[in-house]
Amino acid sequence: MVLGARGVAEFLEASAARSPGKVALVAGKARITYAALDAWASRIAHALRAKGVARGDRVLIFGDNTAEVAASVWGVLKADAAFFVVNAQVKAEKLAYMIDDAGVAAVIADAAQVTAWSEACARAEAKPPVLVHGPQTARALDLARAAGLERAESFAELVDVQPGAPPPRRTLDVDLAAIIYTSGSTGEPKGAMLTHRNVAFASWSVTTLLENTADDVILGVVPMAFNYGLYQWLMAVRLGATLVLERSFAFPVAILQRVAEAGVTGFAGVPTMFALLGELKDIPVPPLTGVRYVTSTAAALLPKHFEAIARWFPNAQVYSMYGLTECKRVSWLPPADVARKPGCVGVPIPGTEFWVVDAEGRRHDRAAEGELVVRGSHIMAGYWRKPEVTARYLRPGLLPGEVIFYTGDYARLDDEGYLYFIARMDEVIKTRGEKVAPREVEAALERIEGVRECAVVGVPDDILGAAVKAFVVLADEDQGRYSEKDVMLRLGQVLEAYMVPKHVEFRASLPKTAMGKIVKKGLT
Numbered sequence: 089m090v091l092g093a094r095g096v097a098e099f100l101e102a103s104a105a106r107s108p109g110k111v112a113l114v115a116g117k118a119r120i121t122y123a124a125l126d127a128w129a130s131r132i133a134h135a136l137r138a139k140g141v142a143r144g145d146r147v148l149i150f151g152d153n154t155a156e157v158a159a160s161v162w163g164v165l166k167a168d169a170a171f172f173v174v175n176a177q178v179k180a181e182k183l184a185y186m187i188d189d190a191g192v193a194a195v196i197a198d199a200a201q202v203t204a205w206s207e208a209c210a211r212a213e214a215k216p217p218v219l220v221h222g223p224q225t226a227r228a229l230d231l232a233r234a235a236g237l238e239r240a241e242s243f244a245e246l247v248d249v250q251p252g253a254p255p256p257r258r259t260l261d262v263d264l265a266a267i268i269y270t271s272g273s274t275g276e277p278k279g280a281m282l283t284h285r286n287v288a289f290a291s292w293s294v295t296t297l298l299e300n301t302a303d304d305v306i307l308g309v310v311p312m313a314f315n316y317g318l319y320q321w322l323m324a325v326r327l328g329a330t331l332v333l334e335r336s337f338a339f340p341v342a343i344l345q346r347v348a349e350a351g352v353t354g355f356a357g358v359p360t361m362f363a364l365l366g367e368l369k370d371i372p373v374p375p376l377t378g379v380r381y382v383t384s385t386a387a388a389l390l391p392k393h394f395e396a397i398a399r400w401f402p403n404a405q406v407y408s409m410y411g412l413t414e415c416k417r418v419s420w421l422p423p424a425d426v427a428r429k430p431g432c433v434g435v436p437i438p439g440t441e442f443w444v445v446d447a448e449g450r451r452h453d454r455a456a457e458g459e460l461v462v463r464g465s466h467i468m469a470g471y472w473r474k475p476e477v478t479a480r481y482l483r484p485g486l487l488p489g490e491v492i493f494y495t496g497d498y499a500r501l502d503d504e505g506y507l508y509f510i511a512r513m514d515e516v517i518k519t520r521g522e523k524v525a526p527r528e529v530e531a532a533l534e535r536i537e538g539v540r541e542c543a544v545v546g547v548p549d550d551i552l553g554a555a556v557k558a559f560v561v562l563a564d565e566d567q568g569r570y571s572e573k574d575v576m577l578r579l580g581q582v583l584e585a586y587m588v589p590k591h592v593e594f595r596a597s598l599p600k601t602a603m604g605k606i607v608k609k610g611l612t
Contacts, residue, residue, distance in 0.1 A: 095165060095257070095259035095260070095261060095263065095265060095284035096165055096265050096284045096287050096288060096322070097129075097162060097165040097166045097254075097257070097259070099291075099322065099325045099326040100122070100125065100126055100129060100162050100325050101126060101254070102328075103122050103302075103325055103326070103327070103328035104122040104123050104125070104126035106122075106328055107122055107302070107328050108121065108122055108123035108126075109121055109122075109123065110122050110302075110328065110330070111330050112124075112125045112324070112325065112328075112330060112331070113125060113155060113158055113159075113330070113331055113333060114330065114331070114332045114333065114350055115153075115154060115155040115158065115333040116155075118155050120155060120159075122328065125159060125162070126162075126254075127252035128159045128163070128247075128252075129159055129162035129163045129165075129166050130163075130166055130250075130251070130252050130253055130254045130255065131163070131247045131248070131250035131251065131252055132159060132160055132162075132163025132164070132166070132167075132247050132250075133163045133164070133165075133166035133167040133254065133255050134167075134250035134251055134255055135163075135219070135243075135246045135247045135250050136163065136164065136167040136169065136193075136194055137167055137255055138246070138250070139193075139194050139217045139219070139246075140193060140194075140217075141164075141167050141169050141193045141194050142168070142169070142193070143168035143169070143258055143259070143263075144168070144169065144170070144263065144264065145167075145169045145170070145192075145193035145194075146169065146170050146171075146172065146190040146191060146192045146193060146264075146267060147160075147164045147167075147169050147170070147171050147172075147192060147193060147194045147195070147196065148171075148172055148174060148186065148187060148190065148192045148194075148195045148196070148216075149161065149164070149171055149172070149173045149174070149196045150173075150174045150176065150178075150183065150195060150196070150197045150198065150201060150204075150205050151176050151196075151197060151198030151200070151201060151221075151222075152175075152176045152198065152200075152311070152335045152336070153308060153309075153311060153312055153317070153333050153334060153335050153336075154198065154221075154222070154333075154335070155333070156196070156198070156221040156222070156243065157173065157196075157198070157312060158312070158321055158331070158333060160196045161173070161312070161318075161321065161322075162325070165259075165265065166254055166255065166257065167255065168257050168258060168259050168263075169193065170263075170264040170265055170266055170267060171265075171266055171267075172186075172190065172266060172267040172268060172269060172279070173268075173311075173312045173313045173318060174186060174269070174313055175311050175313035175314075175602045176198065176200075176201045176204070177602050178204070178313075179204065180203075180204050180205075180207035180208040180211065181208075181211070182277065183204060183205065183208035184207075184208040184209070184211040184212040185276065185277065186269055186277060186279075187208060187209065187212040187214055187216070188212050188213050188214055189277070189279065189472065189473060190267060190279060190472060191214060192214060192216050193216055194216050194217050194218075194219065195209065195216055195217070195218045195219070196218075196219045196221070196243060197218055197219070197220055197221075197228075198220075198221060198222050199220050199221065199222035199223070199224040199225045199227070199228035199229075200222055200224055200228075202220075202224070202227075202228035202231050202232060203231075205218070206228075206231060206232045206235045206237060206240075207235070209232075209235075209237050209240075210235050210236060210237065215237075215239060216239070217239040217240075217241070218232065218237060218239060218240040218241070219241060219242075219243040219246060219247075220232070220240055220241070220242060220243055221242075221243035221244060225242050225243070225244070228240075229241070229242065259284065260284070261283065261284040261285040261288065262283055262284070262285060263283060263284055264281055264282070264283060264469070265282055265283055265284045265286070265287050266281075266282045266287065266318075267279040267280065267281055267282070267472055268280045268282065268314075268315050268318070268413050270413040270414075278471045278472075278474055278477060279471060279472035279473070279474075280413050280414045280468045280471060280472075281468055281469040281470055281471070281472050282416075282468055282469070283469050285465060286416075286465065286466050286467070286468060286469070287322060289439065289464070289465035289466050290319065290415075290416035290417060290466040291319060291322050291323045291326050292326075292438075292439075293417065293437045293438045293439050293440065293464075293466065294319065294323060294416070294417055294437065295323050295326065295327060296438045297407070297420055297437060297438055298354070298381060298383070298407065300323065300327050300329065300354070301327060301329070302327050302328040302329050303329070303353070304324070304327065304329040304330070304353045304354050305329065305330045305331075305332060305350055305351050305352045305353050305354070306320050306323070306324050306329060306330070306331050306332065306352070306353070306354040306356065307320075307331075307332050307334065307343075307346075307347060307350075307352045307354065307355050307356060308320045308321060308324075308331045308332060308333045308334065308356070309334040309336065309337050309343060309356070309357070309361075310356060310357075310358065310603055311336075311602045311603060313602065314601075314602070314603045315411075315413050315416055316356065316358075316385055316386070316411075316603065317356075317603070319416065320356050321333075330350075332346060332347075332350045332352055334346065336602075337357075337361050337364070337604075340361070340364050340365055340368060341368065341371050341373065344365075344368075344371075344373045344376065344400065345373055347376050347379065348373060348374075348376055348378075351378055352376070352378065352379055353378060353379060353380045353381070354379070354380070354381050354382075354383070355379050355381070355382045355383070355401060355404070356382075356383045357382065357383070357384055358384060358385065358386040358387070358603055358604040358605070359384060359386065359387045359388070359389055359390070359393050359604070360386075360541075360600065360604035360605075361604060362384065362389070362393040362396045362397055363392065363393060363396070363540065363541070365396040365397075365399075365400055366392055366393070366395060366396030366399070367563075375399065375400060375401070375402050376400055376401050377401075377402060377403050378403075379401040379403065379404045380403060380404060380405065381404055381405045381406075381407060382397050382401055382404045382405070382406050382407070383406075383407045383408075383409055384406070384407070384408050384409065385408075385409045385410065385411060386603055386604060386605045387605060387606075388408070388431055388433070388509070388527075388531075389406070389408050390534055394406065394426070405423040406423055406426060407420055407421070407422075407423065408420070408421040408426070408432075408433065408434065409421070409433070409434070410433035410434070410507065410509055412495055412497070413468075414467065414468045414481065414493060414495075415462055415464065415466045415467045415468060415493055416466050417437045417466070418433075418436070418437065418440070418442060418460070418462055418495075418507070419433050419434040419435055419436055419437060419442070419507050420433075420434045420435065420437055421433060421434030421435075421506075422434065422435070425506070429502075429506055431508060431531065432502075432506050432507065432508055433507050433508065433509050434506060434507060435505070435506060435507070436464075437464075439464055439465065440462065440463060440464030440466065441462075441463050441464070442460060442461060442462045442463070442507065443460075443461055443501070444456050444457060444458035444459060444460055444461065444499055444500070444501055445458050445459050445461055445494075446458045452501065453501065453505055454501045454502065454503055454504065454505040455501060455502065455503045456500070456501055457498070457499070457500045457501075457510070458498070458499070459494060459495065459496065459497065459498060459499075459513060460494075460495045460497045460498075460499040460507070461492055461493065461494055461495065462492065462493040462495060463485060463486070463492045463493070467482070467491065467492070467493045468482075468493075470482060480494070481493060481494050481495070481496065482494075496512060496513050496514065497509060497510075497511075497512060497513065498510045498511050498512070498513045498516060498525065509527065510525045510527055510528070511525040511526055511527050515545075515546075515608070517544075517545070517546035517554050517556055518546075518553060518554055519546065519549070519552045519553060519554050519555060519556055519586060520552055520553075520586045522584075522586045522587075524546075524556055524586065524587050526543075526544035526545065526546075526608075527544075528583075528587065529544040529556065529558065529579070529583065529587055529589065530542050530543065530544050530558075532579050532582050532583055533558060533560060533575070533579065535582075536570075536575070536578055537566075538562050538563050538565075538566030538569050538570070539560055539561070539562060539563075539566075540561045540562060540563045541561045541598055541606065542558060542559060542560045542561065542598075543558070543559045543598055543606050543608050543611055544556060544557070544558050544559075544589065545557055545559075545608050545611050545612070547591065547612055549590070552590070555589075555590040555591060556587065556588070556589040556590055556591075557589055557590065557591040557592075557593065557611075557612075558575070558589040558591070558592045558593070559593050559594075559595055559598060559611055560575065560592060560593070560594050560595070561594075561595055561596065561597060561598055562594065570594075572591075572592040572593075572594075575589075575592045576588055576589065576592060598611075599611075
């Protein structure tokens with residue numbers, strides 16, 4: 089777990105020294121060895137330095153999961169700078185905000201997303217150089233320059249002429265390695281600042297509990313713009329393992345075929361992916377017996393998700409996890425506890441601890457509900473340029489100078505100290521003088537046969553203050569099966585009266601992030 093003075097880039101350099109000919113990355117038809125990846129990252133670092141990127145600068149990487157995005161992460165680190173990956177689905181207005189908020193020194197952008205990034209760069213006050221990659225580079229450069237972006241140029245042409253030896257570095261483990269922007273439930277995006285020490289600790293902790301080795305072949309289908317997707321890459325390189333990178337889960341059958349062909353041993357997914365796998369029928373892919381573990385985060389796994397995992401990955405151990413961008417991971421549920429702890433998100437990841445505090449601020453380590461507090465070396469350095477918000481979440485710790493993370497999550501600890509997520513504290517619905525945790529109502533909805541997905545929110549009500557409202561998506565074969573009254577009656581059999589939704593709205597789908605997490609903001 090020791091990290092030297094040169095920071096996280098040591099992960100790549102050490103793996104390239106140990107196993108230069110081993111495949112580090114499979115992306116489409118490309119198979120990139122550790123030696124080739126290390127040299128490519130060094131050339132990217134030299135290119136960034138040539139464009140004025142200096143120690144501590146921020147570099148925005150915009151695009152889908154591609155080899156260029158994956159290599160650029162290491163190139164930025166080798167340049168003594170900090171990276172942040174932004175998903176290709178982000179719109180121009182938000183992207184422009186991030187460019188100015190982070191004060192980026194350079195942008196590395198996929199030509200396929202030229203409309204979004206060229207508009208964003210034109211809107212932004214900062215005018216950093218833009219290095220454009222991908223098959224459509226020439227066209228994208230023409231469009232960018234037509235939009236007035238004179239500093240746009242070809243990523244490949246600039247990078248390919250640089251030396252493959254690493255540039256000199258001065259990074260320390262307390263320096264900034266990455267920013268991950270998170271919107272949370274309200275407000276403008278917040279940039280969680282992660283130091284090299286944060287990244288090193290989190291990657292050690294998770295690979296330890298998963299018992300990862302250099303022999304693992306890990307599927308990277310979650311976007312690298314999310315810490316869950318990003319860490320599959322960081323952890324793989326730390327170990328000297330192989331990452332099989334996919335752009336999305338839009339074609340699940342093709343992903344399963346890829347898993348089989350590549351000999352994937354670790355499948356990192358989210359509940360919406362497992363729901364899709366559960367609906368697949370009569371496809372020419374046998375169960376994937378080579379997958380030894382499956383991980384999941386973003387939401388609780390339901391019985392139907394476990395059924396899908398058991399069907400497709402019969403030999404896999406299932407690790408249900410819970411975390412936040414600000415500290416990567418908080419907990420994991422050991423596979424042996426899955427059956428006896430339904431709905432649980434587990435115990436602390438290695439090297440950390442958590443507890444809850446009640447309304448009076450008193451600490452409880454078990455058998456209590458309250459705000460979740462986390463302690464460990466993975467806690468972010470703060471929110472970029474947001475000291476007031478940082479002070480709300482990072483507070484004085486147990487030792488002088490230490491900070492601990494008050495998560496803003498309302499949680500429960502059972503009598504063994506196992507953790508159960510209840511709700512974001514700002515999502516708890518206060519109705520009829522009672523507090524309703526949306527997750528509890530959602531869990532009851534999910535047990536109704538035919539309910540594919542759901543979301544519960546509070547809406548203004550003149551009498552109740554706030555009313556509980558449920559949005560429900562039914563499976564295709566169950567469309568029209570239930571009325572609003574039917575759902576209320578079923579929920580009334582298992583929930584207290586004040587928790588039963590006053591309104592039920594059926595929808596064809598619910599808005600989601602690129603990682604598959606339901607977005608409640610805007611549901612009214």
